[in-house]
Amino acid sequence: MAMGSASCISLVVLVALATAATGQLSSTFYDTSCPRALATIKSGVAAAVSSDPRMGASLLRLHFHDCFVQGCDASVLLSGMEQNAGPNVGSLRGFGVIDSIKTQLESICKQTVSCADILTVAAATPSSPLKGRHGLVPLGRRDSTTASAALANSDLPGPGSSRSQLEAAFLKKNLNTVDMVALSGAHTIGKAQCSNFRTRIYGGATNINTAFATSLKANCPQSGGNGNLANLDTTTPNTFDNAYYTNLLSQKGLLHSDQVLFNNDTTDNTVRNFASNAAAFSSAFTTAMIKMGNIAPLTGTQGQIRLSCSKVNS
Ligand code: HEM
Structure with missing residues (x-):
């Protein structure tokens, strides 16, 4: 399909952002270790959104609330802890969707795809301008072993903020x-x-x-x-x-x-x-979402790849 010059320029900018600004994250991270990772996440999100149209919004918010607290490390997915903080309790949605995508991924690529990356890709689909641009989203985040309700309370802005x-x-x-x-x-x-x-x-x-x-x-x-x-x-x-x-x-x-x-x-x-x-x-x-997704990721041997997104590995 023909592409306008504006989109071409924004793609070039995106690729530059996706490669340069992210240190060890890379948009091709799972290409060999789990080639079906992105398609599995996309179809899991699409199914969830078709039965609950609000879910796209809820997953986008979940990624924001993850990244602003300790960085994009899936800390928000750990049961209790951050989930009980003021901005989150009684309001975050989508944990079950991420858990079920994780279960599917574990069955095709054991302990390979992090919960933090699942959340990042899920936030980019299916309704935002990042839709269809998953190939540009930098990946390779690892999952935290900790979460902090105190940091969630201090670092997430509230609706009454100036x-x-x-x-x-x-x-x-x-x-x-x-x-x-x-x-x-x-x-x-x-x-x-x-x-x-x-x-x-x-x-x-x-x-x-x-x-x-x-x-x-x-x-x-x-x-x-x-x-x-x-x-x-x-x-x-x-x-x-x-x-x-x-x-x-x-x-x-x-x-x-x-x-x-x-x-x-x-x-x-x-x-x-x-x-x-x-x-x-x-x-x-799109630019700001990629920047937000790059907040303090755990990479290399830091953190872990959780087996289940709601708890640290035993
Ligand atoms: C600028 C500071 C922000 C504040 C103070 C804020 C606050 C809020 C509040 C209070 C809600 C309603 C929660 C509820 O009543 O249960 C909400 C919903 C939402 N927020 Fe924000 N937000 C901010 C920024 C963001 C950002 C940066 C994103 C994502 C990039 C985002 C995505 C969403 C989405 C998609 C919803 C709807 C979630 C749903 O329907 O389940 N927000 N936000």
């Missing part, structure tokens, strides 16, 4: 402000619970569209209904597009931490750019 708090949290992971705005565009899919946006819709926020706030109140009462869900992108909730940013332009960001990206401040121009230029968003998102 723009400068978000910037600091991303900078701590070597992700710049444009990366932060682009990665927040993941909120073009998936859902949030009432407890995470109640303060924004009832708390007298001045940067919220009034009709939008009123419509959300119907399913998010002032008390009770904590787990009631709303789409993070109320315009096109099931499509990975740039509507997240056009929503922000009309003060229809669901979370406080979404709307602070467009609030008469330094990130406004990036939001305007992504709102008007879908290709610019797609390319920045």
Whole structure:
């Protein structure tokens, strides 16, 4: 199929990122040790998403919550521990999908494919701009033997964060402000619970569209209904597009931490750019996802390849 020059350039940039910036990670890591690894992960995710359309979003979030705590080392998959931290408890989804893909992989390539890599590839499929570009995602991460609820609490940004708090949290992971705005565009899919946006819709926020706030109140009462869900992108909730940013332009960001990206401040121009230029968003998102996937990986003989993603090897 013919490819536009913009895609060609972004592919060149991606290959450069995939090879140069990642040290020992490599996009061909499993080509000889487990040639069916990527196809197995892809088909496992596709099956899960076809029975639960929200699962693509949940797996993407799981990868983010893995990478921001100790690096992309599958620490979030270990039972208990990080899973009990404030930003995770009662809200992360997708553990069973990763476990069942791992079981399949163990039957074809014993103790070869790490849980951290399964999560990385699963996050790139099937709805994000990384779809179809698995061949470019650097692999070779190994799994941690530890997890830290304390680090999850300190390093994962919360929905009430200010723009400068978000910037600091991303900078701590070597992700710049444009990366932060682009990665927040993941909120073009998936859902949030009432407890995470109640303060924004009832708390007298001045940067919220009034009709939008009123419509959300119907399913998010002032008390009770904590787990009631709303789409993070109320315009096109099931499509990975740039509507997240056009929503922000009309003060229809669901979370406080979404709307602070467009609030008469330094990130406004990036939001305007992504709102008007879908290709610019797609390319920045892909670049930032690869950077996020490169946060402090365990490689070589560090860590282990878990046999089961939810527990360390005995
Ligand atoms: C900028 C800081 C961020 C904050 C404060 C934040 C916060 C949140 C919150 C509170 C939820 C709803 C959880 C719930 O109610 O159960 C959520 C959902 C989600 N987040 Fe974020 N997030 C941020 C960045 C990111 C990033 C970087 C990604 C991925 C690249 C991401 C992907 C998602 C996805 C896909 C969902 C929906 C999950 C689902 O439907 O299961 N978020 N986020």
